[in-house]
Amino acid sequence: MADGSDDIQALVGLMARLPGLGPRSARRIVLHLIRKRAGQMSQLAGLLDRVAVNSRECVTCGNITDRDECAICTDPARATGELCVVQDVADLWAMERGRAFGGRYHVLGGTLSALDEIGPDDLGIPALIDRVEREKIREVILALNATVDGQTTAHYIADALADSGAAVTVLAQGVPIGGELDYLDDGTISAALRARRRL
Amino acid sequence: MADGSDDIQALVGLMARLPGLGPRSARRIVLHLIRKRAGQMSQLAGLLDRVAVNSRECVTCGNITDRDECAICTDPARATGELCVVQDVADLWAMERGRAFGGRYHVLGGTLSALDEIGPDDLGIPALIDRVEREKIREVILALNATVDGQTTAHYIADALADSGAAVTVLAQGVPIGGELDYLDDGTISAALRARRRL
Incomplete structure (x- = not known):
């Protein structure tokens, strides 16, 4: 050559x-x-x-690890009863960089999608519901992307967990830190206005 | 982690x-x-x-190869008496993609630069002059970047080869293929105008 x-x-x-x-x-x-x-x-x-x-998937949460269970799942300090549901490992890493969450994770590996024929079983949602009951999770935080598929998936999971006794929450939507109104899309501004709070 | x-x-x-x-x-x-x-x-x-x-440098031209001499230097079909001088291996690869040059190369590994204290010896310019004489090169094509350092280096090499008997040429400057005048800098337009030719 x-x-x-x-x-x-x-x-x-x-x-x-x-x-x-x-x-x-x-x-x-x-x-x-x-x-x-x-x-x-x-x-x-x-x-x-x-x-x-x-490298392989953590058998409990789906994070990538070099052992059977990842460092987060085996850390006793993180058994807080809070479970954060993310779409994939990149999102888990992003949450960890934020250093704001002290509980454990559940990685879906995708979102529900009628077009791509991805249903609840493909994402392991039945396993998630089992896990919430088995680990006596108090709060499930749905940290899914603010896209149509992400929000559809969030609503599906919230419905499926309605009888579990766990509180289901989602991340707040609004103006990102450092964001300038002039550069934000209309949807974000509307969401931030609806979710306004007292200073 | x-x-x-x-x-x-x-x-x-x-x-x-x-x-x-x-x-x-x-x-x-x-x-x-x-x-x-x-x-x-x-x-x-x-x-x-x-x-x-x-991988290592070709002992003759400075191209990257997995043998002592690269495939271009050892190809008898390329002993055309034309030697193309380029700044580095990325430029050699770019010339080869153009498929317009059938001779051999000489990779300088940089350009003369007073600021960075890079002189003719650092670039192996004496070795280039030796090579031109030893291989009885008829034409040395200076394919250096159209930057100040590139052009300074080109002029230096042209002066050094003045007595070698080899013709020294440079790449034409002008409007790039597919280029739109409105998006070109003034220098390019001036150069293209000065080098205009009959259609």
Whole structure:
């Protein structure tokens, strides 16, 4: 091959298929790595291999972990009776970065979707209801995306949990911190106005 | 760690330091890879490791290769007496994608820069002059960036090769293919006007 060796071309091709990358950014990354190969590249290869071999879903919550149960599910300090339902692991990570939630999680792995034929059983919603009863959860916090599918899923779960005795709550909607009204969509402004509170 | 295992966090951290990526895109890529780990992730780890171990600079031109001399330098069909001087390997790859050049390359690895204290010896310009004489090069094409440092380097090399007997040429400057005048900078329009030709 004219563009470096076949391995380099294969590496660029594989990188270019990663989300958010394309041929140009993949080439840039591969050339950057080759220049620093002594350190970063072998380290990256080793970590990728270890994570590929070891990572799996937590049997309880669906978080990604290298053990059977993740660090959150096995942390006794987090047995608060609060369960936060998220769409996927990226959302769980985002909640954890916020450092505001001290309970445990349940990862759905998607949202209900008639178009994609994803029903309650595909998302493990029956398992969630079992878990709420078994662990005597007091509050289920639905931290789902503010999209049509996310909100449909939230309403479905709230209905399914109506007889469980657990309180079902959702995240507040409103103006994001640092948000400027002029740049917000009309829906957000309306939601923030309806949910206004005394200062 | 709350965000997955320590290995996953280390992988995200390493990915986030790659050019063009940040914490958010690195998390997205790592989660994508974990979901597909059976295939892509091990393959990526294996390729990174192989490229880290095998890739090195071609001893003749500076291209990246997995042998002592790259495929371009060892291809007898490319011994055309034309030598294209580029700033770095990314530029060599870009020229090859254009498929318009059938000769060989010389990678400088940078440009002359008084600010960064990069002089002719740091770029191997004496070695380039030796090579032009040794290989009896007829034409040296300076395919350097149209920046101040790139053009300074081009003029320096042209002066140094003045007595070599090789013709020294540069890439044409003008309107890029598909370019719209309204979106071009003034310098490009002026250059294209000065270099106008009969239709």
